Amino acid sequence: GTNYIQRKISEHHELHWKHVSSLPTPAFIVDKEKVEKNCKRMLDLAKCNGIHLRGQTKTHKTVEGGIAQTGGTKKKIVTSTLVECEMYADHGFDDILYGFPYIQSHLERVFALTERLEEFHLMVANQEACQMLEGSPPPAGKLWSVFLKVDCGNARAGVWWEDQEAVEIVKFIQGCQNLTFQGIYAHCGNSYAADSVTEVERVRDTSVDMMVRLAGKLKEAGLECPNWGVGSTPSCSHASNRFESLTEIHPGNYVFYDNQQVGLGSCGLDDVAGRVLTRVLGHYPKRRQMLVDCGFTAITKQGIGSQAHPKMIAPVDENQNLMLSNMTQEIGFVEPISLEGNIDYSLHPRGLSLEVDPLPCLCLSCLPPNLLRA
Numbered sequence: 001g002t003n004y005i006q007r008k009i010s011e012h013h014e015l016h017w018k019h020v021s022s023l024p025t026p027a028f029i030v031d032k033e034k035v036e037k038n039c040k041r042m043l044d045l046a047k048c049n050g051i052h053l054r055g056q057t058k059t060h061k062t063v064e065g066g067i068a069q070t071g072g073t074k075k076k077i078v079t080s081t082l083v084e085c086e087m088y089a090d091h092g093f094d095d096i097l098y099g100f101p102y103i104q105s106h107l108e109r110v111f112a113l114t115e116r117l118e119e120f121h122l123m124v125a126n127q128e129a130c131q132m133l134e135g136s137p138p139p140a141g142k143l144w145s146v147f148l149k150v151d152c153g154n155a156r157a158g159v160w161w162e163d164q165e166a167v168e169i170v171k172f173i174q175g176c177q178n179l180t181f182q183g184i185y186a187h188c189g190n191s192y193a194a195d196s197v198t199e200v201e202r203v204r205d206t207s208v209d210m211m212v213r214l215a216g217k218l219k220e221a222g223l224e225c226p227n228w229g230v231g232s233t234p235s236c237s238h239a240s241n242r243f244e245s246l247t248e249i250h251p252g253n254y255v256f257y258d259n260q261q262v263g264l265g266s267c268g269l270d271d272v273a274g275r276v277l278t279r280v281l282g283h284y285p286k287r288r289q290m291l292v293d294c295g296f297t298a299i300t301k302q303g304i305g306s307q308a309h310p311k312m313i314a315p316v317d318e319n320q321n322l323m324l325s326n327m328t329q330e331i332g333f334v335e336p337i338s339l340e341g342n343i344d345y346s347l348h349p350r351g352l353s354l355e356v357d358p359l360p361c362l363c364l365s366c367l368p369p370n371l372l373r374a
Contacts, residue, residue: 056252183227
């Protein structure tokens with residue numbers, strides 16, 4: 001209840017100014033200076049290309065992260081949940097895009113957000129969603145502001161960029177009394193499947209070209225297209241003059257970066273701002289393992305099979321020989337990466353804290369360990 005929540009908040013406040021080694025574990029620890037540096041770099045990239053940055057907040061889901069992403073303006077963000085939209089609205093943010101395909105069950109909450117914010121936008125992925133909105137009057141003096149989700153090869157939500165359907169949906173929107181069209185939006189998440197920086201840049205440039213061509217196609221049809229943008233952290237982490245042909249970008253993971261982004265060439269290890277702190281629970285030399293208090297309630301298994309070892313869930317920070325290789329709900333198993341390797345247990349006594357590099361970082365804000373800042 002409320003008393004429990006207030007007690008936990010009080011406990012977190014008491015941890016301020018303590019050394020990281022004194023934190024309860026498992027905990028997600030954040031390097032504030034690295035977050036600010038990562039956010040400034042992305043803001044500078046957008047500025048030097050004369051475009052806007054609409055930062056995706058789902059990696060961190062925090063007010064502090066949103067402030068850093070917007071350079072303190074608290075304007076122009078994209079979220080993945082209505083809870084995030086409401087939280088940011090409560091803390092003075094505006095120009096918020098709910099970056100999830102609209103369905104009718106969202107109506108009550110998006111009505112309230114549209115009513116209270118100066119600018120609140122919805123994502124639509126088909127004409128049916130537009131028809132539902134047109135049949136649902138918005139708040140007095142407002143219109144439903146919508147972006148059209150476009151598929152440029154990620155094969156997730158959205159209309160295929162080349163299909164005439166995209167033109168027909170925009171034509172329908174611009175003929176509606178209750179809707180206003182904000183532009184087209186694509187997430188080039190297929191950049192995460194790249195095996196080199198060259199491939200990341202190819203995916204980015206192809207996606208940019210597709211969106212520019214679609215924006216041109218809409219204009220040729222007499223349809224105004226105020227905004228067109230792409231985004232993923234891999235595709236936006238390398239300078240390119242191709243960004244100049246867009247109006248905005250919308251990456252998100254760059255706030256923390258992670259081990260996956262290091263592998264994709266988006267950043268270096270020194271740029272990674274978020275890690276999971278855990279402690280050694282026990283030694284098991286016969287199995288060449290030790291146990292830590294970091295299970296799947298504290299770190300995700302997503303990414304297993306795509307790292308340096310097929311069993312690797314995450315590498316153990318500052319130790320090139322050890323990896324988190326398995327988990328139960330509250331326990332993690334650490335073992336050597338090499339078949340010939342062994343653990344020097346004298347260097348890892350019971351109770352010692354270790355840092356684990358998650359892959360990817362964006363899942364951690366959805367998990368329930370202590371979210372703490374160091």
